[in-house]
Amino acid sequence: MLNFELEFPTKLIFGKGSVDKVGKEVAKYGKKVLIHHDGGDYLKELLGKVKGLLEAEGLTVLELGGVVPNPRYSLIQKGVALCRKENVDFVLAIGGGSVMDSSKSIAFFTKNDGELADFAHYKKMSPDCLPLGTIVTMPGTGSEISNNAMVVDDRGDTLIKYPLFQNSFRFKFAVMDPELTFSLPLKQTVSGTFDIISHTMERYFNGENHVNLSNRLCEANMLTIMDEIRKVIKDPRNYEARANLFLAAMLGNSPIIEMGAASDWAVHNIENPVTTSFQKTHGSTLAIITPAWMKYVYKRDLPKYAEFATRVMGVPADFYDLETTALRGIEALEQFIKEIGLPTRLSEIGVTEDSFEMLADHATVDIGVERIGMVSQLTRDEVLEIYQLAK
Structure with missing residues (x-):
C-alpha cells in the first residue's frame, strides 16, 4: 500500500432545494461574483433564480x-x-x-501569471487562487x-488538451440537487x-495487490452506476437513481476511492486527442x-x-482459465455499453484509421x-495499437 495524504476541503450541499443556499454561501467570500456557464437554454430558469x-x-x-x-483557453x-x-x-x-x-x-489564472503549459501536469504549483464554488447540473466528471x-489550448494550429492539477482551485462548496438533472437529454446522461x-x-486497475478497501469501493461504485443508469433510462425523473449517480460521480473522482493505491489515467490520455481533434463527446469516446x-x-x-469480470460484470469464474474469464468480462462490459x-x-x-498516427502523436x-498511464506506461506505438483495436 502506498503512503498518502488526504485533503477534502470542499463542502458538499446535497439534495432537493439545495440551490436555495447558494447566496449565503457565496456571500462568505466577498461582494462581487462571476457566474460562469455554457449559455444553454436549459439554464435560463436556474440562472435567473441564482442571480436573485x-x-x-x-x-x-x-x-x-x-x-x-473541452473548455477553451481563449475563453x-x-x-x-x-x-x-x-x-x-x-x-x-x-x-x-x-x-x-x-x-x-x-x-486560478486571475491570481497567477504564466503560460498554460507552464502549469500543465504538476510542473508548477501555486497556492494562489480566487475562491470558487459550483452548482452541478450534470454528474459525470466529478470535477x-x-x-x-x-483545458484545451486553442491559440495555435493544433488543439492541445492539458491537464492542470492545483489544490488551490478546489471548490469551496458544491451544490448538488438531483432534480436539476431531470431534463437532461438521455444521451448526455x-x-x-x-x-x-x-x-x-x-x-x-491500479497495479497494487494490497488495497482491498479501495478495490471493493471501486467495485461497489461501478455496480451502483450500472444499476442506477438502467433505472434512469426507464424513468428519467427517478430521483433516487439520479441521486445515486450524483454520489457515484463524486466518489469516482475523489481521493477517498484510491487511498493507498495508484491510479492510471491511460484511457483518458488516449481519449483526449480524439475529443480535442474531432469534437466528440468525452464519455462516449471513453466507452x-x-x-x-x-x-x-x-x-x-x-x-x-x-x-473485475466476476465481481463487477457477473461472469462465472473459471479458476482454471483466468484468461477466458477476463476476456468474457471485457465482452460483458462492451455489451453493457451497447445496452445503454x-x-x-x-x-x-x-x-477513421487514417487519423490514428496523428492521434498517437497527440x-x-x-x-x-x-x-502515458501511471500504471500502464504505454509508448506511442502501443497507443497506436490500441486505436487499431478500437477502430
Missing part, C-alpha cells in the same frame, strides 16, 4: 457564458481579464464538467470534488455515466477506448481482470511525454 439569490445577499453579479465541451483568458478588471471576489460555476474546469482555470481541470465508470476504472485498452493490457494483471446506447468503435463516431510526443 445572490443579489438578495447584496452581491454584484457578473456573467460569462460560452463554455464548450478562460477572457474570464481572467474580466475578473481582474472588475476585481471579482468569487467565481461560481453553473454546469457540468467543462464549465467547472473552465471556472477553476479562470479563478466538483477534484483538484484537476482539463449516459455519456456522463460512462465517464463516472471510467474514473473508477482508472483507479481500480470506445476502454474495452480496446483492456484487450491490450489485461495480461499484465490477469487476476485483477478476472476479478453508447458506441464501442471509433468508426461509429466518424473517426497523446504522447506532442505533449512532451514518452509514456
